[in-house]
Amino acid sequence: MTTVVDNEGHLHLPTARVTAGRLLFDAAEGADQALALGAFCLAVPEDLDVEPGLRFCRSFYEPAEPGTADRYRGHREDGHADSKLGYEDRPDQVEQLQLESHLWSRYLPEEVTALLERMKDLTLDALYGVFDVAGIPEHDRETVTGGARQDTGLCYTTVNHYRADLSDRAGIVEHSDSGFITLICTDQPGYEILHEGRWRPVREEPGHFVVNLGDAFRVLTRKLPRPVTAVYHRVPELRPDGAAHHRSSFTIYMGPRYDMMLHQYAADGTLHEYQGFRDFSVEKSKKLGYEFHSRI
Template identity: 75%
Template sequence: MTTDTLTLPAAEVDEAGTLRFASQADAEQSLTLGAFNVAVPDGLDVSAGLAFCRSFYEPATGHPGERHRGHREHGHAASKLGYEDRPDQVEQLQLESFLWQEYLPDDVTAVLRWMRQLTLDVLYGVFDTAGVPEGDRDLITGGARQDTGLCYTTVNHYRAGLSDRAGIVEHSDSGFITTICTDKPGYEILHEGRWLPVRERPGHFTVNLGDAFRVLTRKLPRPVTAVYHRVPELRPDAGTPDRSSFTVYMGPRYDMSLYQYDTGGRLREYQSFRDFSVEKAGKLGYAFHSRV
C-alpha cells in the first residue's frame, strides 16, 4: 500500500475449491476492506467475455442466431433485469444465470459458468473467515449451492464519449459478492475517508463484498465491510476501445429477506431484500428494475 494507491489482499481457490489467502492477516484485511483479488484459474480464458462487452450494444446484424450484438434493443423478455442505460457513463446488460445459455454466445456462457463456480467457492470461503455457521448458509443465500439464490452477470460498456458523468457512480453492491473482470484501470475504493485507485494485479479478478454481508455480520465479532467503490469519469483515448468489464454477482433473491445475527449469534430476519434494493436505488438516483 502506498499513499496514493491501494493494493488489495490476494487469494486463490485451490483444486478442492477452498479459498486460500497468504496469511490470516490478509484474510481479515479482506473483510475490513470489503474487497480483495482472487487468481484467475489456470485454463480460464476471459477474452470471450471482454469481446462480448465490446459488441453487445452494437446494432444486430440480422443473421439468424446472432447473440453477440443487438442487446440494446432486444428486450430479453424472460429476464427481470436486461439492458439498462444508466445515468453515469455505463450502459449494461444484466442477465440471470439460468438465462445465459438462451441469450448469450456459447463461449461467453462457458466463461461465466466457470466464474460462477469460482464466485461460489469464494463466497463460502468468506463465510468461513467471517464465522458464519455452515448450517445457516442455504437459508441466508436462498440456496446458492443449489443455484436457487440470485446469480447474474453484469456486462458493462463505459461510454467515454459521454462527458461530465462519473464512469460508474459511487456505490456499494447490494448482494453478498461480485467477481469482476475488467480490461483497464479505473476502479477506486473509499478507504479511510479518501478515494484511492486500486493497483491492478495481473491474472486476478477483483472481488467486492456487498450490503447483504454487511447487514448479516454487523453485530458479529468479525463484521464484513460492504466496499464503497466507483469508477471516475473516463476520457476518450484515441485508438483504444472504451473500458469494458463483466461480473458474476450472487445475493439473496428479491422475494427473500436479508438476515442479520444479533449480538448473541442468533439469526433474525432484517428486511425484505427487494425493499432494501428499491430504497438503495432511489438514493443512488436510478430506477429499480421495473420487472422485479
Template identity: 80%
Template sequence: MTTHVVEEETHLTLPAAAVEAGRLRFASAGDADQALRLGAFNLAVPEDLDVTAGLAFCRSFYKPATDDHDRHHGHREHGHPDSKLGYEDRPDQVEQLQLESFLWQRYLPGEVTATLRRMRELTLDTLYGVFDAIGIPEEDRELVTGGAREDKGLCYTTVNHYRAGLSDRAGIVEHSDSGFITTICTDQPGYEILHEGRWLPVRERAGHFTVNLGDAFRVLTRKLPRPATAVYHRVPELRPDAGAPDRSSFTIYMGPRYDMSLYQYDTEGELREFQGFREFSVEKAGKLGYEFHSRI
C-alpha cells in the same frame, strides 16, 4: 500487521487470495482480516479460465445485430423478455446488460456462457470461503443466500460498456453492491475505493479478478466479532483515448432473491430476519437516484 496502502497512499493494493481445491486461501490471516475490513480483495484467475470471450462480448453486445440469430450483438434492442433485469442505459457512462444465470444459455453466445459458468463456480467457492473466514455456521448458509449452492439464489452477470465519449458523467456512480459478492473482470484500470475518507485508485494485479463484498454481508455480520464491510467503490469519469477501446468489464453477482429477506445475527449470535431484500433494494436505489428494475 502489514499495511496494503502503498505509493505514498496514492494507490491501494488489495490483499490477494486464490481458490485451491474448492477452498479460498489467503496468504495469511492478516490478509483475510484486511479483505474483510476493506470489503474487497483480488482473486487469482484459475489456469483453466479464459476470460477472452467475456471481454470480447463486452465490446460487441451493444452494436447492431447482423441477423436474428446473432447473440454477440443487438442487445440494446433485444428486450430479453424472460429476464427481470436486461439492458439498461444508465445516467453515468455505463450501458450494461444484466442477465440471470438460468438465462445465459438462452440469450448469450456459447463461449460466453461457458466462461460465465466457470466464473460462477469460482465465485461460489469464494463466497463460501468468506463465510468460513467470518465463521458463519454451515447450517445457515443456504438459508441466508436463498440456496446459492443449488443456484436457487440470485445470480446474474453484468456486462458493462463504459462510453468515454459521454462527458461530465461519472464512469460509474459511487455505490456499494447490494448482494453478498461480486467478482469483476475488467480490461483497464479505473476502479476506486473509498478508504479512510479518501478515494484511492486500486492498483491492478495481473492475472486476478477484483472481488467486492456487498450489503448483504454487511447486514448479516454487522453485530458479529468479525464483520465484513460492504466496499464503497466507483469508476470516475473516463476520457476518450485515441486508438484505445472503451473500458469493458463483466461480473458475476450473487445475492439473496428479491422475494426473500436479508438476515442478521444479533449480539447473541442468533440469526434473525432483517428486512425484505426487494424493499431494501428499492430504498437503496432511491438514495442513489436510480429507478429500481421495473420488472421485479
C-alpha cells in the same frame, strides 16, 4: 493489520486463490484485510480464458447484423423478455446488460455461457470461503443466501460498456453492491475504493479478478465479532481521448433473491430477519438516483 498504500497512493488489495474448492489467502493477514476492506483479488485459474467475455462487452451494444445469428450483438434492442433485469441505460457513463444465470444459454454465445458458468463456480467457492472467515455457521448459509449451493439464490452477470463520449458523468457512480459477493473482470484500470476517507485507485494485480463484498454481508455480520465491510467503490469519469475510452467489464453477482428477507445476527449469535431484500434494494436505488428494475 496493515493495508498497503504505495508511494503513488494506490491501494493494494489482499490476494487469494481457490484450491480444491477452498478459498486460501496468500498472506497470513489477508483474510482479516479482506473483511475490513470488503474487497480482495482472486487468482484467475490458469486454464480459464476470459477473452470471450471481454469480446462480448465490446460488442453487445452494437446493432444486430441482419441475416446472422451472432449472439455477441443486438442486445441493446433485444427486450430479453424472460429476464427481470435485461438492458439498462444508467445515469452514469455505463450502459449495461444484466442476465440471470438460468438465462445465459438462451441469450448468450456458447463460449460466453461456458466462461460465466466457470466463474460462477469460482464465485460460489469464494463466497463460502468468506463465510468461513466471518464465522457464519454452515447450517445458516443456505437460509441467508436463498440456497446458493442449490442454485436457488440470485446469480446474474452484469456486462458493462463505458461511454466516454458522455461527459460530466461518473464512469460508475459511487456505491456498494447490494448482494453478498461480486466477481469482476475488467480490461482497464479505473476501480477506486473509499478508504479511510479518501478515494484510492486500486493497483491491478495481473492474472486476478477483483472481488467486492456487499450489503447483504454487512447487514448479516454487523453485530458479530468479525463484521464484513460492504466496499464503497466507483469508477471516475472516463475521457474520450484516453485508453480507458474502451474500458469493458463483466461480473458474476450473488445475493439473496428479491422475494427473500435479508438476515442479521444479534450480538448473541442468533439469526433474525432484517428487511425484505426488494424493499432494501428499491430504497438504495432511489438514493443512487436511478430506477429499480421495473419487472421485479
